[in-house]
Amino acid sequence: MSSVIKVRMADLNVVSAPDTIRTSGLGSCVGVVIYDDKRAIAGMAHIMLPSSSLSKHLMTNEAKYADTAIPALLTQLEKRGARLYSLKAKLAGGAQMFSFSTGNDLMRIGPRNVEATKDKLKELGIPIIAEDVGGKSGRTIEFNPISQLLQIRTVNKGTTEI
Amino acid sequence: MEFFQKLKPHHLDALKEIGNIGAGHAATALSKLLNKKIDMSVPAVRLVSFQDLPDQIGGADQKVAAIFLRIEGDAPGSIFYISHIEETEKLIQHLTNELTFQLQEPPYDELGTSAFLEVGNILAGSYLSSLADFTQLSLQPSVPGFSVDMAGAILSYGLIPLSEVGDYAIVIDTEMMELDAKEGRIRGHFLLLPDPQSFKEIFTALGVDLR
Numbered sequence: 001m002s003s004v005i006k007v008r009m010a011d012l013n014v015v016s017a018p019d020t021i022r023t024s025g026l027g028s029c030v031g032v033v034i035y036d037d038k039r040a041i042a043g044m045a046h047i048m049l050p051s052s053s054l055s056k057h058l059m060t061n062e063a064k065y066a067d068t069a070i071p072a073l074l075t076q077l078e079k080r081g082a083r084l085y086s087l088k089a090k091l092a093g094g095a096q097m098f099s100f101s102t103g104n105d106l107m108r109i110g111p112r113n114v115e116a117t118k119d120k121l122k123e124l125g126i127p128i129i130a131e132d133v134g135g136k137s138g139r140t141i142e143f144n145p146i147s148q149l150l151q152i153r154t155v156n157k158g159t160t161e162i
Numbered sequence: 163m164e165f166f167q168k169l170k171p172h173h174l175d176a177l178k179e180i181g182n183i184g185a186g187h188a189a190t191a192l193s194k195l196l197n198k199k200i201d202m203s204v205p206a207v208r209l210v211s212f213q214d215l216p217d218q219i220g221g222a223d224q225k226v227a228a229i230f231l232r233i234e235g236d237a238p239g240s241i242f243y244i245s246h247i248e249e250t251e252k253l254i255q256h257l258t259n260e261l262t263f264q265l266q267e268p269p270y271d272e273l274g275t276s277a278f279l280e281v282g283n284i285l286a287g288s289y290l291s292s293l294a295d296f297t298q299l300s301l302q303p304s305v306p307g308f309s310v311d312m313a314g315a316i317l318s319y320g321l322i323p324l325s326e327v328g329d330y331a332i333v334i335d336t337e338m339m340e341l342d343a344k345e346g347r348i349r350g351h352f353l354l355l356p357d358p359q360s361f362k363e364i365f366t367a368l369g370v371d372l373r
Contacts (some may be wrong), residue, residue, distance in 0.1 A: 097307075
């Protein structure tokens, strides 16, 4: 029996096959999947903000920020038996849910989350195999460590796989 | 979070009063606009973790129609008017007399969506102006934005300013619903999410002791 492990907003988790891992309702947030393609192990983080340096208080949740969520995910993947050299990444999200101009930085948070996630992956030498980012639609994503496919569902454009 | 831990019941009561005054005026405005009797619930003031917020609207995956505005001025924050697809269709059909208006799949009729945005403007405007009168704070609504999408994706947008300081939000939630409806009531949630720095302003303006 396989089960679906859920990742909530500002949360991360790791699964081994045959389990799959899912996060729902990504808007400006980014869902990043990091997987070991030889060992069918995958981790997912639901990132809300680009950088922990934005945090105005003591950091409580490392899964919330791109720059801390990805290293934390790697630690968990290693514990599960993944090898750092065979890790690959896929990402989705970073949409702009509302289009109106207020000159507020808040409105550009989606693209900034995507950028910060890519920067961190690049810094850690993890190749990005596929991505579905930007646009105006919310996404629910599910990754299967066996097929290594990321299924993406939106309310208007149906389901795709990358 | 430290701040939220210091909150006492009388703080939440003060926020509830804000919801009462604001939503009372907004419900009256909506009632006039629709020429229907609109009732509102007692405002619920909740301290919720981000992760639990979408569950209160039916889950992160739930497809909803939403209007989103930023509050600018002395006490910034976010305002959402969120309702189910069918109920929003009914509201817009009633406003425009366009009985074919649908939100099942895009493109949505422009006249209908701009009517819905106008509803958002009127609701938020009356909510904020009564709030501003009551607190003597200067509060202005931004231009509203409209989206039909997953509740999680929509709500997370308003959580960004709060997420920079913690993992919790205070939500002032008022449900508005049509009275005497024969079938399929018009119903929606009006959510006010003050930004973290706004609580001090609001409590000071209301004369509520911060400690």
